[in-house]
Structures are given as structure tokens and as C-alpha cells.
Amino acid sequence: MYRLPGLDHWRGLLALCLVLLGLQQASAAALIQAKAWLAPVLIEQAWKRSLNRGGAAVKPWPWADTWPVARLSAPAQGVELLVLAGDSGNALAFGPGLALASARPGTAGTTVIAGHRDTHFSFLAKLVEGDLLQLELPDGAVRRYQVGGVRVVDAARETISMLGSEETLLLVTCYPFDALWAGGGLRYTVGALPLASVSCSSCDRWSL
Secondary structure, three states: OOOOOOHHHHHHHHHHHHHHHHHHHHHHHHHHHHHHHHHHHHHHHHHHHHHHOOOOOOOOOOOOOOOEEEEEEEHHHOEEEEEEEOOOHHHHOOOOEEOOOOOOOOOOEEEEEEOOOOOOOHHHHHOOOOOEEEEEOOOOOEEEEEEEEEEEEEOOOOOOOOOOOOEEEEEEEEOOOOOOOOOOOEEEEEEEEEHHHOOHHHHHHHOO
16 A cells, blocks of 8 residues: 655655755855856956957957957056956956947047946046056057046936047946945946146046
């Protein structure tokens, strides 16, 4: 005669399921940590290969949809970051991203680099007028800029013009920095001009 499994049997199955679930969660967490550690290493290696190849685009891993295009430095804040191609969510997960529609660094127009307010671009809150920024390009050229000022803009009401005869660097992140929820319409922008061309009249447009 068939007998229903006892309570101990069901307890054993439940314990086994909980152990397997715990192992799955631990494996997923370990994988995330491994990616967080490995990605910067691979991106740095891709950047070095790009420099060695005269600026050729080098993907950090075969299936990556982005690659390093510049090294951004803020000496006063002790910040040095590799900038990736594109400002999509995938690219911004690994570092600040160069907007593909913006001007190429070192040319006329506005070069827009975006980053997350709570990770790579949290240092923007500490930048002040007169601070120096530096962009190292894949061909080995170095561009130096001076911060002209900062602005908080509503992305729904104001767009960034990429055109112009003047070379401009614009760093952009979400605002406010301590917001509990991401996705608001406000943007914190830091404008900078090439060091040789900075003037007070040029800086006024970024003053709060």
C-alpha cells in the first residue's frame, strides 16, 4: 500500500532547495564581483593597445559594444578615468562615456562626456571654476582644459548644441547628487575650455 511521504521527507527536500538557492545566489554575486574586478583591467589593457596602434579602436572583450577613447584626469581631485565610446547604459556601467553625436575631442564643437553621479562622476560636485582637466587621446595627444563654471539644467527644456567654432569640453551627470531615485530630468554640467583660450567672458556662460 502506497504511503505518503513523511514530514521529515518534505523537510529534507525543502532544506535541499534552500541550499541550492543559496548556492545559486552566491554564484551570481561572485560573478558580479568578478566582472567588476575584471572589466577595468581589460579596459586598461585595451587602452594601452589602442595607444600602441596609433589610436585604433580596441574592444576590451570580443562582444563589447564600446571601447576606450580617452583618459580623463582631474588632478586636484586625484581622479583619472578611462572614457568609453557611447553614453548608453551598457557603456556607463563601466565608466564615463563620450556621446557619439558630440564633437571629437580636440576639434571645434562641444565634446560631451557623461557619467553616473554616484560612481565615476561623483567628483563633479567638487570641481570649481579654475580647476584643470586633462584629456589624453588615443593617438597620444593631450588636451588641457580649465573649468569655466557649472550649470544645472533641465534636460526636458534645454538641449546641448554640439556645433560651434570653439572647442568646448562638457561633463554631464544627473542631479542632485544625493537623490534617492535616479532618472530625474535635471543635469549637472561642468563646462571647460582649452587652457590657452580661457577668458572671463567665455566662463560667464557656465556660472550659476
